[in-house]
Amino acid sequence: MKIAREPGPKFAAIKGYLVPWGCLAPALAFLALFTFWPLVSTLKLSFYQWNMVSPTPKWVGLTNYLEILRSREFWLAFWHTLEYTLILLALNLALPYITAYILSHLVFKGQNFYRALIFLPSVLSLAVAAVIFLWLYNPLAGPVNALLRLLGLPAPPWLSSYRWVIPALAVITAWKSFGYNFIVLLAGLVAVPLELIEAARLEKASNWQIFWRIVRPLTSGTALYVLVMTVIIGSQYVFVPIQMLTNGGPDQASTNLVFFIYQYTFNFFQTGKAAAAAVITLIIFGGLLFLQKRVLEKGVYYEN
Amino acid sequence: MFLNWRRGVIASVLIGTLAGSLLTGCGTGNKASGSGSAGNGGKVTTIEYWHVNSENFGGQTVRDLVQKFNEQHPDIKVVEKFQPNMYLGLMQNLQAALAGGHPPAVAQIGYNYLDYATANLPHLPVEDAAKTDPEGQAFLNNYLPNILNLGRVNGKLEGVPYSISNPVLYYNADMFKAAGLDPQNPPKTWAEVRDMARIIKEKTGNYGLYVQEPSDNWAQQAMMESNGAQVLTRTGGKARATFDSPEAIEAYQLMADMVLKDKTALHATWEEGTQAFITGKVGMYVTTIARRNYIETSSKFKVLTAPFPTFGNKPRRVPAGGNALFIFAKDPDQQKAAWEFIKYLESPEALTTWTKGTGYLPPRQDVTDDPRYLKPFMEQNPLMKPAVAQLPDAVPWVSFPGNNGLQAEQVLLDARDAILGGRQPAAEVLKEAAAKVNKLIGN
Numbered sequence: 173m174k175i176a177r178e179p180g181p182k183f184a185a186i187k188g189y190l191v192p193w194g195c196l197a198p199a200l201a202f203l204a205l206f207t208f209w210p211l212v213s214t215l216k217l218s219f220y221q222w223n224m225v226s227p228t229p230k231w232v233g234l235t236n237y238l239e240i241l242r243s244r245e246f247w248l249a250f251w252h253t254l255e256y257t258l259i260l261l262a263l264n265l266a267l268p269y270i271t272a273y274i275l276s277h278l279v280f281k282g283q284n285f286y287r288a289l290i291f292l293p294s295v296l297s298l299a300v301a302a303v304i305f306l307w308l309y310n311p312l313a314g315p316v317n318a319l320l321r322l323l324g325l326p327a328p329p330w331l332s333s334y335r336w337v338i339p340a341l342a343v344i345t346a347w348k349s350f351g352y353n354f355i356v357l358l359a360g361l362v363a364v365p366l367e368l369i370e371a372a373r374l375e376k377a378s379n380w381q382i383f384w385r386i387v388r389p390l391t392s393g394t395a396l397y398v399l400v401m402t403v404i405i406g407s408q409y410v411f412v413p414i415q416m417l418t419n420g421g422p423d424q425a426s427t428n429l430v431f432f433i434y435q436y437t438f439n440f441f442q443t444g445k446a447a448a449a450a451v452i453t454l455i456i457f458g459g460l461l462f463l464q465k466r467v468l469e470k471g472v473y474y475e476n
Numbered sequence: 477m478f479l480n481w482r483r484g485v486i487a488s489v490l491i492g493t494l495a496g497s498l499l500t501g502c503g504t505g506n507k508a509s510g511s512g513s514a515g516n517g518g519k520v521t522t523i524e525y526w527h528v529n530s531e532n533f534g535g536q537t538v539r540d541l542v543q544k545f546n547e548q549h550p551d552i553k554v555v556e557k558f559q560p561n562m563y564l565g566l567m568q569n570l571q572a573a574l575a576g577g578h579p580p581a582v583a584q585i586g587y588n589y590l591d592y593a594t595a596n597l598p599h600l601p602v603e604d605a606a607k608t609d610p611e612g613q614a615f616l617n618n619y620l621p622n623i624l625n626l627g628r629v630n631g632k633l634e635g636v637p638y639s640i641s642n643p644v645l646y647y648n649a650d651m652f653k654a655a656g657l658d659p660q661n662p663p664k665t666w667a668e669v670r671d672m673a674r675i676i677k678e679k680t681g682n683y684g685l686y687v688q689e690p691s692d693n694w695a696q697q698a699m700m701e702s703n704g705a706q707v708l709t710r711t712g713g714k715a716r717a718t719f720d721s722p723e724a725i726e727a728y729q730l731m732a733d734m735v736l737k738d739k740t741a742l743h744a745t746w747e748e749g750t751q752a753f754i755t756g757k758v759g760m761y762v763t764t765i766a767r768r769n770y771i772e773t774s775s776k777f778k779v780l781t782a783p784f785p786t787f788g789n790k791p792r793r794v795p796a797g798g799n800a801l802f803i804f805a806k807d808p809d810q811q812k813a814a815w816e817f818i819k820y821l822e823s824p825e826a827l828t829t830w831t832k833g834t835g836y837l838p839p840r841q842d843v844t845d846d847p848r849y850l851k852p853f854m855e856q857n858p859l860m861k862p863a864v865a866q867l868p869d870a871v872p873w874v875s876f877p878g879n880n881g882l883q884a885e886q887v888l889l890d891a892r893d894a895i896l897g898g899r900q901p902a903a904e905v906l907k908e909a910a911a912k913v914n915k916l917i918g919n
Contacts (some may be wrong), residue, residue, distance in 0.1 A: 312744075333897075424890055
């Protein structure tokens with residue numbers, strides 16, 4: 173079938189471009205202004221030395237990259253980012269996944285009550301959550317340690333201990349984002365056709381088998397979304413409790429890549445090095461996204 | 477050499493000011509309400525004042541002073557803003573505010589950032605601000621020349637010295653008694669501190685000691701330098717980090733041993749440590765005299781103070797803490813208002829309120845000696861006496877030169893966590909940290 177070409181081919185060709193691009197323009201303008209322009213500026217800044225107040229940034233070539241890659245702190249931040257991510261994957265993907273399964277297919281009484289209860293913390297701001305946990309974690313007077321002492325367990329100084337500071341901060345972030353991920357996964361889970369599950373029940377499949385062999389594959393699209401969000405956004409969310417409670421301490425034991433960039437910008441005012449670290453971080457996460465597209469997407473089921 | 481010269485100057489200054497001199501007493505009568513506050517056509521100039529005084533560190537006193545100033549000056553409105561993380565946090569937020577083009581008009585700059593602020597941040601040196609005021613010179617004449625040196629960098633008066641402090645040993649007299657120790661005989665040396673901390677732990681189950689751990693290394697500098705070390709050595713205009721000397725390591729290792737081996741000292745944040753002391757969970761607490769009012773009024777037991785302990789017979793060396801007031805306003809009206817506000821904060825009435833509400837020693841001798849102002853208070857409050865007595869032992873608070881001063885300070889904070897957190901012995905951590913700081917300050 174042919175589309176009518178009324179005022180001549182040339183005009184139509186222009187019109188053919190004009191409408192879609194015209195529709196895209198507002199979005200593209202904002203994207204260019206708030207995403208791509210800062211990206212290019214960051215790239216440019218990473219070759220300079222500048223403290224944000226001096227009128228003349230100094231060109232230093234690749235020095236920033238070399239010094240960042242050679243510093244102990246950057247690699248600490250790198251490994252800590254992985255550590256945070258692994259904990260968050262357990263607390264913000266695996267745990268809400270299973271909870272959502274239980275609350276959608278196994279427990280039917282009081283479902284709405286539980287759902288509301290679990291979602292509640294995600295309406296709080298992370299900064300407020302951090303302050304609440306500061307009090308909970310207080311080594312001498314906090315309720316967490318009071319409880320542990322009551323049970324005769326060791327009561328570590330959560331936020332100044334090398335071993336515990338990362339789990340302690342990850343728990344704050346997890347507590348806050350658990351509810352949101354739970355709701356998203358729940359939405360995916362209730363879409364699983366009940367006939368499939370009933371059929372499996374008739375064949376005496378266990379709850380775990382139903383989850384692992386039917387529900388999980390059928391909700392893999394949702395799960396992938398939560399996975400990517402946890403990996404990418406998780407390290408940014410963790411930043412809030414780090415900045416508010418520990419400043420990366422003790423001795424950089426709780427820093428991550430996002431905090432490292434912040435620290436070099438707004439604590440040390442070495443924006444060139446911060447920009448270099450940001451570019452390296454971008455490359456790392458870009459690599460992860462590429463991997464996700466190439467590897468994970470293949471095993472994912474989408475309803476449509 | 478340079479350091480020794482500066483130390484000599486500061487020592488003589490502080491003795492001069494606070495232990496009594498005659499001349500300045502006649503008081504040039506600088507009234508805060510100042511000239512020119514009327515007849516501005518009803519225009520109100522709003523300025524910001526940044527300070528480090530949290531709720532339990534004189535925050536209320538800052539608000540009282542600002543309120544009083546605003547009442548007396550209908551044409552100026554001062555808005556006070558608290559900055560967390562002490563002078564380090566204030567510097568960081570200040571630099572960001574300058575980059576954003578909205579700096580506060582007046583800010584407290586810790587003496588440990590004088591070099592950094594002067595070299596890196598655009599400001600109006602108070603020397604220049606004073607020149608625009610016909611009363612300016614008369615106002616500056618209220619200070620002994622050597623006190624003003626605390627606000628000078630390379631000879632130029634960049635900020636007006638406002639608060640002066642030094643570290644003292646607070647102790648819980650009731651807990652001393654409960655442990656069988658004599659409250660009239662507080663420890664004089666660190667060896668005695670260690671013994672008494674052990675006794676307190678054994679007899680009462682409480683921690684013996686907490687040495688303040690805010691976002692600066694002031695108290696740690698006092699320990700290292702009292703043991704004969706130098707945190708920073710300046711020779712021929714060049715500065716080198718020398719806090720990895722055997723004396724520095726020994727002082728730090730003593731602290732680490734008390735925390736990790738004896739388990740008689742607490743390693744915690746400043747807030748946690750202060751809370752622990754005032755709730756009676758720690759027997760001795762080394763912190764600034766500037767917190768005297770808060771500790772005195774919040775503790776339910778009898779608090780006493782003693783001079784900063786020494787290492788055997790070695791001379792005591794306590795860094796002069798506190799801050800100078802800097803002007804960062806760019807607009808001429810705001811600069812004028814800022815200068816007016818500084819003159820108010822440094823007036824005899826305001827300084828009297830300030831010392832009573834915090835514990836800071838006043839920078840003006842005439843205020844200390846005047847029976848209408850601080851004289852009766854200084855004579856009566858026994859907690860202030862050790863701080864006044866050890867003024868001759870004052871040394872400059874280390875101020876790292878160059879553009880990387882903020883990161884150099886962070887390296888020392890990380891080192892403190894590493895040593896007291898037990899990652900590595902003091903010797904290794906300090907060697908590593910000194911090498912890093914030397915790289916940062918250009919060696």
